[in-house]
Amino acid sequence: MTTVLVTGGAGFIGSHTCVDLLEHDYEVVVVDNYSNSSPAALDRVQKIAGRPLIAYETDLRDRHGLDRVFADHPIDSVIHFAGKKAVGESMQIPLDYYDVNLGGTASLLRVMVEHGVHDLVFSSSCSIYGEADAKPLTEADPARPTNPYARSKWICEQVIGDACRRYPQMHAIALRYFNPIGAHPSGFLGEDPLGVPNNIVPYLLQVAVGRLEQLSVFGGDYDTPDGTAIRDYIHVLDVVEGHRVAMERLHDAPGLRVVNLGTGVGTSVLQLVARLSEAVGRDLPFRIVDRRPGDVPALIADPARANATWGWRARRDLSDMCRDAWRFQSLNMAGYAG
Ligand code: UD1
Secondary structure, three states: OEEEEEEOOOOOHHHHHHHHHHHHEEEEEEEEEOOOOOOOHHHHHHHHHHHOEEEEEEEOOOHHHHHHHHHHHHEEEEEOEEEEEEEEHHHHHHHHHHHHHHHHHHHHHHHOOOOOOOOEEEEEEHHHHHHOOOEEOOOOOOOOOOHHHHHHHHHHHHHHHHHHHHHHOOOOEEEEEEEEOOOOOOOOOOOOOOOOOOOHHHHHHHHHHOOOOEEEEEEOOOOOOOOOEOOOOEHHHHHHHHHHHHHOOOOOOEEEEEEEEEOOEEEEHHHHHHHHHHHHHOOEEEEEOOOOOOOOEEEOOOOOOHHHOOOOOOOOOOHHHHHHHHHHHHHHHHHOOO
């Protein structure tokens, strides 16, 4: 049995990854401080997968707590999701972002090395590309992060790279994902942020169930066909499959590798609102307001490397994403608490 430690395993992508790992016969150990998630997600993970996992309420910066987890389990690989992830918030509280994202990653790497664990898949972000041209982005494009969240992810990649140089037995892959949305098709697991959502799809879903009045579309004057910002939305299950493949292929090459996970398809905010409205069955209200500080006009992946290296490609389209996201929301009106 291979044991995988999933940090941030109760979060949106982490919880879906846990289901997938359990379904593929991995033993799963979760570490989460539940700062933007709840243990209820892990109950659902275990129900869907029909197998148990082990969870610790621990902050990654708590080295002693983390040390206990590694001492108690024969961990083979780590998938590291835990971190803060809201662009706007990161402009308000940048030091918290560096404290949590960098501090957590450095602490995790240190404890991994101390326990002889050398396999790491890291949750990175397309936001690293920042102020990019409208063309699909390859991993060779330069990093130009525009906000502390993105910068924290970029620095984490470099910290992991430094660890790999110092410890040659280490294998790491940073997956730069574009905009993961959607939910588990069971309708039982999805994205359930605490408080008012920062990200567009959870926000729109709360508009759809009447918990929020209308979407504020951040910026209608971008240099894009309809004036709203373009993103490469990808189904969370495609992202999850990318993690499993990456983990299974860690030993193909030494050191740190960087791989995009995206669809290669760009969707504007207004196109997304229209598609989600179709899934919900009524027009979701919105108004156009000022741009959000730190946002960029367009981010679209060139996913060729993941495809050429692993045969991975995103298999689900925007309709699948909207349908599954709405199924989760409509079956869980008040999220996991409901
Ligand atoms: C950001 C990161 C991305 C990361 C994700 C994690 C950037 C550029 N991207 O995505 O790497 O994976 O956070 O959560 O740093 N929007 C509205 N109204 C809203 C909310 C969003 O119009 O209420 C618009 C945004 O301006 C943006 C799009 O919707 O154009 C998507 O926004 P969001 O879901 O917050 O994700 P990103 O900021 O693109």
